[in-house]
Amino acid sequence: MPNFFKKNIIFDLDGTLIDSFPGILESLRHAVSVVDPTLDLKGLKNHVGPPLPTMLSRMWPDLPEDVRLMVLSEFRPDYNNRGYLYSVAYPGVTEALNRFRSLGITLFVLTNKPVISTKKILSHLGMEILFKEILSPDSVTPSFSMKSEGALRLIQKHALIAGETLLVGDSPDDLNAAQVAGFTFVEISYGYGNFDETVTDGTRLRLKSPTELAKLID
Secondary structure: OOOOOOOEEEEOOEOOOEEOHHHHHHHHHHHHHHHOOOOOOOOHHHHOOOOHHHHHHHHOOOOOHHHHHHHHHHHHHHHHHOHHHHOEEOOOHHHHHHHHHHOOOEEEEEOOOOHHHHHHHHHHOOOHHHOOEEEOHHHOOOOOOOHHHHHHHHHHHHOOOHHHEEEEEOOHHHHHHHHHHOOEEEEEOOOOOOOOOOOOOOOOEEEOOHHHHHHHHO
8 A cells, every 4th residue: 555644634524434324323213213103214324424414315305305304303412412422433443543643643524414413423432632623514604515615624724735635535525525625535435435446546545444544654
């Protein structure tokens, strides 16, 4: 594996640093039990990754919007109070992050997840302190709808130099953010994203296991 040592690394959260599926499933089970117990949660894992409203619209495209909103209103407080505790760090991730920090690399999180649940998860897993900034759409005003906007905000706020920065993520949204910002992109194939695995080039280093994260700087 080539050495991708950089001064800054920006990480996606879900599917890159943590497996959030168990908590999402737990709180959605609660939500549908209240709103409509007949709603089918099979195949949920195939839809995890985008913001929750997008995820639900893809999972239940024929469900009336008002019912989806009711599911959301039941999901969010349960997830923020209980469901987030089911999230787990992928094996080797915490060790890799601490190694990066020990080498003087500055770490960031850029996620579509709301800031409350993001910080609760990272705090619960003992990782929040490792990041210089945790950027969610609702952690800034005005909010952003695409990660590319968030990446540009990180550049502006922290004077990041594109050639000195990696963006690590599991989705095309992450790839687009890296391309817009000029960052080197590292693709996570163990996460929830759906990349074309036939694409291989110098900008698409692919990690197939979370234990490979630490090898980025070896």
